[in-house]
Amino acid sequence: MTLVGLVAYPGRMIPHVLSIAGVDPSGGAGVLADLKAFSALGAYGTGVVTALTAQNTRMVAGVHPVPPGFIAEQIDTLFADLRIDAVKIGMLGTAEIVETVADRLHRHGVKRLVVDPVMVAKSGDRLLAAAAVAALRRRLVPMAEVLTPNLPEAADLLGEPAAASLEAMRGVARRLHALGPRLVMLKGGHLAGAESIDIVDDGERQVELHAPRIATRNTHGTGCTLSAAIAALLPRERSPIDAIRAAKTYLSAAIAAADELAVGHGHGPVHHFHAWWPRG
Ligand SMILES: Nc1ncnc2c1ncn2[C@@H]1O[C@H](COP(=O)(O)OP(=O)(O)OP(=O)(O)O)[C@@H](O)[C@H]1O
Ligand SMILES: [Mg+2]
Numbered sequence: 301m302t303l304v305g306l307v308a309y310p311g312r313m314i315p316h317v318l319s320i321a322g323v324d325p326s327g328g329a330g331v332l333a334d335l336k337a338f339s340a341l342g343a344y345g346t347g348v349v350t351a352l353t354a355q356n357t358r359m360v361a362g363v364h365p366v367p368p369g370f371i372a373e374q375i376d377t378l379f380a381d382l383r384i385d386a387v388k389i390g391m392l393g394t395a396e397i398v399e400t401v402a403d404r405l406h407r408h409g410v411k412r413l414v415v416d417p418v419m420v421a422k423s424g425d426r427l428l429a430a431a432a433v434a435a436l437r438r439r440l441v442p443m444a445e446v447l448t449p450n451l452p453e454a455a456d457l458l459g460e461p462a463a464a465s466l467e468a469m470r471g472v473a474r475r476l477h478a479l480g481p482r483l484v485m486l487k488g489g490h491l492a493g494a495e496s497i498d499i500v501d502d503g504e505r506q507v508e509l510h511a512p513r514i515a516t517r518n519t520h521g522t523g524c525t526l527s528a529a530i531a532a533l534l535p536r537e538r539s540p541i542d543a544i545r546a547a548k549t550y551l552s553a554a555i556a557a558a559d560e561l562a563v564g565h566g567h568g569p570v571h572h573f574h575a576w577w578p579r580g
Contacts, residue, residue, distance in 0.1 A: 315535035316383055317343040319528060320375070320401055321390030321418070322351040322363075322427070328569030329355075329421070329521035330390060334528035336572035341550065343532035346382065348374040350401070351393045357520055357564030360425035365393045368400040375404040386412035388531035389440065390524055395432040402439035412534045415444035415481070416527035417453045422520050422567045433457065442480030446540055448527045449476065451490045462490070466497060466508075473501035483540050485509075485530075489522060500544055507541065511552045518558035518568035525570055526551045 319334035327333060331347040338345030350371055354362035378384070387410050392398050405413065417436055419428040428436070433456050441447055441457065454472050455462040457479065463469045466488070473486040488497045498509045529547035530540075537543040557574035571577075 315343045315385040315532065316346065317528075317531050317535075318346045318348065318378065318384050318387045319390065319531075320348045320350060320371075320387060320392075321524070322353050322393070323349055324353055324355045324521070326356045326520075326564060326569070328357060328563070328567075329524045333521040333524045333569065333572070334388065334390065337525045337528035337550075338532045340572050340576065341529055341532040342536075343386075345532075346378060346384070348378065350397055351391060355421075356566065357568050358566030359423045360421050360427070363393065363427070365397065368394075368396045371397060372400050372404050375401070375408070379404075379408045384408075384410070385535040386414070386531040388414040388416060388527050390416050390527065391418040391427045392432065392436070393427065394429050395435040398432050398435040398439055402435075402443065405440075405443060410443075411445070412531070413440075413444050414446045414448065414527045414531045414534070415440050416448045416523055417441070417457060418523070419453050419456060437479060444481035445534065446483045446485055446527075446530055446544065447476060447479075447481035448485045448487060448523065448530070450487045450523060454486055464491070466491070466499075469497075469499050470506060473499045473506060474503075477501045477503045483544070485544055487523065487526070489519070498548065500541060502541075509545065509548050511548065514552075514555045514558075516555065516558050517566075518561065518563075518570060519555060520564075520567040520569050522551060522555060522570060525554060525572065 322330045324330035335345040352364040476484045484501045486499045496513045500507045533543035554570040557571035
């Protein structure tokens with residue numbers, strides 16, 4: 301019955317989406333947050349863990365990377381059985397893990413890839429070895445359908461100072477596109493101003509995504525949630541820019557509802573299920 305339904309209505313197929321990222325035990329970022337975003341957006345979520353962290357909403361106390369060989373085994377075992385419609389990449393930690401993940405994604409012919417070049421946690425703790433940035437730029441950035449750096453990550457990828465204005469962001473987005481991704485979504489969350497503006501660049505034109513800047517300290521995992529939402533929506537929406545717009549709308553509502561959760565004492569998580577849970 302189900303199979304007949306899928307054949308008759310292929311557009312209604314439920315996407316299978318994979319997060320390759322670290323574990324944040326507080327559930328606001330990393331694989332756990334990605335699974336929440338996938339689930340909220342109607343995708344079946346899967347996860348390959350690159351690192352365990354000891355982390356809360358205030359700090360990252362420790363990082364325990366998974367051996368690269370075992371990351372490869374997780375990916376290969378998953379792809380040997382499941383259809384995977386889109387992948388998002390978050391924290392990778394080391395150059396060796398970057399190389400391993402790139403090799404496996406090539407091997408499995410992954411096409412829909414969102415690369416979130418996670419380098420530093422909201423708490424300020426470093427999550428990617430400085431020596432791994434070059435590997436990320438060379439191996440994974442060119443494979444990305446969508447690359448989603450924040451301003452400090454964009455600066456590291458390009459080896460230049462971080463953009464401090466919208467005008468500077470335009471140049472940064474274009475230079476990032478030249479590194480090879482199909483689309484760049486340069487996130488402006490780190491700038492001040494009444495609006496949080498992101499720039500999407502496809503190499504020919506740029507689109508600005510405007511959203512009111514919400515006054516909350518609960519922005520832990522905004523970047524993880526956004527890239528996961530894009531991956532969940534890429535298989536459903538008509539174009540990558542449609543997926544990006546819908547993901548941004550979802551994230552903005554999750555940030556607007558974040559204070560209802562009140563989890564932890566630092567930068568708490570956004571509310572992934574704002575549209576589904578009873579609102580207080
Ligand atoms: N206070 C806010 N109000 C509204 N939107 C925001 C706010 N902060 C960030 N955003 C949006 O959230 C998304 C993530 O941006 P941000 O620059 O915070 O990413 P990030 O630094 O990678 O996040 P993370 O620290 O979780 O990795 C962007 O679309 C940005 O515009
Ligand atoms: Mg981020």
